[in-house]
Amino acid sequence: MSTLAPTDEPRAVGDTRRAGRWVFITATVMLMAWVLVPIYLLFVNTLSSPSEVSGFPKTGLPSFDFASVEFFLSFSGVARALWNSVVVAVLTMVLSIGIGAPAGYALSRFDFPGKEVFRMVVVMTRAFPLPLLALPLAVMFIRVGLDDTALGLAFVHTVLALPFAVLITFSLFSGIPIELEEAAWTLGCNRLQAFIKVVMPLILPGLVASAVFAFTISWNEVFAAAVLTIENRTLTAFLVQSLNVSPLHLKFAGGTALVVPALIFIFAVRKYLFAMWGIANR
């Protein structure tokens, strides 16, 4: 908390002000280092040869030896796990937007009995430890033949992503004045045409961002993935299940494989971070 007080512009002149400024800058830089250095160290390990990874002491500089990465990529099961992760994440993305966006639209555009109840249920889902759903669903999936499938896991990940999809699309739609739709109706559109010609083009960037967000939620999820997949393991499931048997350089390359796409996604949707988390969590 010591960083807080000096962050306000001090009213005292001269030294105090300059000192405050320095504390502020130092705090900012240190916090940035706290976030960035660990990621950098992971990358250093990934870009070092296997012997360097288990060597000691380390220099903290990468040797740009790609042996670890090659080892990881050619390791049995990795390519498949990567592919499975992508499939599950894409399915999650499609399901959560496909199911969530209509609900978000309904919440934003209509007043109807039951609206608040639905909103409450959606908000409430976050008060539950959702990965636990995987336990009973494992049984149910065996019964209906969804066990160990990408679709089955995508259903669980969609439960995780759906509340966000609903609340985010709700706020996206609420940002489009209803008059734009009404104007389209008076100009000859039916509801669907007005939606496609007017609303869609306007919310598309936000919709893509929330889709990417759903993708990331699925991409990162560990527990349900580990419970529900055996043969068709995702990357997280693969890594968590082979942690105690795999060599260090495999773990670090795997960690990087998890981190890099997530970093790219976060960067791609950075403009929407607040719409995603800030508003969705009100």
Add this chain to the structure above:
Amino acid sequence: MAEIIIKQVAKSFGTFQALHSIDMTIRDREFMVLLGASGCGKTTLLRIIAGLETPSQGEVWIGGRRVDHLPPRERGIAMVFQNYAVFPHLTVFENIAFGLRMKKLPQQEIDKRVNRTAELMHIEQLLKRYSGQLSGGQRQRVAVARALAMEPDVILMDEPLSNLDALLRLEMRAELKGVLAESKSTAIYVTHDQVEAMSLADRISVMNGGKIVQNASPVEIYRDPAARFVGSFIGNPPMNFIKANRQDIGRWRVAGLDLYGPSHGASSLEFAIRPEDLTIGEGGFIATARVVEPLGAHTLVTCEVDGKPFRAVLDSDLKVAPGDVLTLIPKPDRIRWFDPETLLAV
């Protein structure tokens, strides 16, 4: 032919009754203004005619066709919204062409109509721009052009000028009047601005509390308010009202004056006069000037008559100071009387 007939239209939102059984006929190519304070139901009525709101009961007929069960696109209407609702992802050209494309008109016809209406609204040089690059006034023009390009039977306008600044509003008002006079459309225009209503309308419907209080020409509304509400709502400053006690048949005592009035059975009425219908002379109301506001051409004097505020608009040549005692004579042909029970004109 696009005569609009509204039969016993009512609308309630939950327990709130927004409209009470409205009956109204708007003649073909007439310019009708719905005037009232916010919350009086005027916008709800307009939206019911547009098809954006479903009436709780009643019928809406446009051009001999019952339309209250039809969606907006099948009613032959076009609408100008208060916030313009210019599509931000389309150019001005595409905005104006939007409805024409929905009608699947040939490109040639679309070009022709867009160019013509753009010219009419003086926005031909803006056709390639997006709404974000336009000023409020320009957006307003696009919204009107978009509606006109549809060549609708009925053009509906919901406070279209209220977001413009005063000068622009004056300019657009005159332009709108000219443009709509030349179009073949019947127009319904919602506003809370009485000056706008007066200057634009063929007829004005004054609304209050979800009911139509008076439906008449602007001059009639001003001169012969059908109800006390209209007199106090229209005109700036509004009408003066003084309690009148019956002396004899057709003789009323008003603030110390004996006046001839209606032969009404009630023991008391309300005497009403507009502030500009007062002159200074002998044998009028004894009024003490309290506040004097020179307005240029005229001077607004707020006086006290019978212990109540009473306004007079006087020639600015007259020198009046607070505290002066004036005698104000009402012009006999401009005196109106209202029943204090029914609040209607007598």
Add this chain to the structure above:
Amino acid sequence: MQSRFLPYMLLAPATLFLAVFFVYPFVQIGILAFSSGDGFTMGHIQTMASHWKFGTALWNTVLLTAIIVPIQLALALSMASIVTKLKTGRSTILFVFAIPLGLSDLAAGIIWLAIFEQSGFLNSMLAGLGVIEQPILFLGYQNMWVIFAAVVLAEIWRATAIMMVILVSGMGLIPKEYYEAAEVFGASPWKRFTKVTLPLLRPSLQTALILRTIAAFEVFAVVVALGGTTLPVLMGETYQWQFTMRDRNVAAAYAMVILGISIAATLVFLRLLRVPKEARL
């Protein structure tokens, strides 16, 4: 028009989905945890509770949460205050602060493994500084508290961002005028923070705390990555019972415990940080 039924049609898929994949499974967990072949039983709960790891797992989970969440709250408030004060470089710094938000807990565990493992960067640094001769085995069962500390660090590192983003957007909703008014009346920066920011931030604090506390009870992958099964936590035990011991019922019993403490924590925060309707922004 069709608009009376339209909203329900639009909600139907989401409602159906949540019924099948959210409500039904949670009921199932309850049934699994409390029933055997012939009706109601407390047997699974007893099996769970009498297992020697249960007490440790519960204690570790609660202790981790009790340490992690308050530190995160303080850190997130500091970050959010910095971000809201910034004039230049705001979006860049905000983006950097928010990066861990997008990372998997497993990835976070692996990242901190790179630091804490025997040939890792912490040992390298200590050796470089001449503090130690030989690398120390930090993450062994002899050094349980180091594993614990590593998990705390990794969790703080990974999950403070989410709190920060919620708080930043909450602070964005507080009108500047309140601060100006407070300043005019002579409140110091610290007073402004405690008397204006914190009270008005209550709804955001509530959400952030609930979200983070529940997630902290679910801590799993970070622990597995850093300590394997050396440091038992509730979620890890659930996984063990489901897979290694192949006893779904006891796994469900564990799930009920996690669910129970999650709901309890939610209710506590809802009560503690309640904002009366009239006092909302």
